[in-house]
Amino acid sequence: MLEPITSYVAIGDSFSEGLMDPDPRAEDRYRGWTDRLALMLTESAVGSPDLSYANLAIRGRLLDRIVDDQVPQVLEMKPDLVSLCAGGNDCLRPKADIDALAAKFERAVIAMREAGIEVLMCNGFDTEFSTPLIRAVRPRVGVYNAHLWSIAQRHGCHMVDLWGLRSLYAAQMWADDRIHLSTKGHHLVAEQALATLESGRSLPVKGFGVPARPTRAIREVMSEESRWAREYLAPWVGRRLRGQSSGDTLDPKLPELTRVRDLVERSREVDRAQKNDAAGRSETADLTDSGGTRPDETGTGGVHAARDSDR
16 A cells, blocks of 8 residues: 655656646746646545645756756655656667666666655657657657566556557647647646556556547648648757757756645735736726726725735
């Protein structure tokens, strides 16, 4: 039986940072399945209402940097649970040594398990349903997944089976870049992760088929492929040629363990402020349209008073 989880740290790359699941309260900040899982754990029997959470994941990170930079921070924090989902960016590289990647991954798992930390892993997506370029990495992902399952079995880790989660391959589960999940996709993964922690197995799925996708005219397909190559593929290739990563200048979005309850309260404060700002703009427009006095001409006019009363 899993002991109650009172602290959780997510490490990894863009998948765990939550790319393409935008946070409406902050520009260029994303929620993702790990944020959602942390919130779910505050209401789960395997979690705690006072759960604390940190997220060290940074987009574009390769496994070496995740293990060398993020794992030591986890060992210092010593949370009850860590999610380690990494290696996908490495598998995209034609010359990747999959066996060496798995060995590096396993060493990180051993270090965290020896520290008494529960480890939640994710296997790789099935790229059969992606663009031809990404589909080509399917054999490497398949071998990597076989290693990950072995690692999970050897060291008593929890595995979120993304490869076998066939409902995840519906079109609406993916963002426009076809590499990252949409908001719906991130939510589904969070549910799958919670089920894995609560019951020791994933949510039930049937077979290996995927949801049917609507047929489209060739002209429409060609237009979409051209737009995808221009907006997503070309920038990625350009960064590769320059030896850059999309996360080179970024810091973790939540580098310290913080109570989820406090994060929720901060979000509510932002929501209240946004609503008050919207109300203020509406009142300003009404006064201006009616020829009345604008609030900023009256010092501490009605708009500010209304804001104070709403706090």
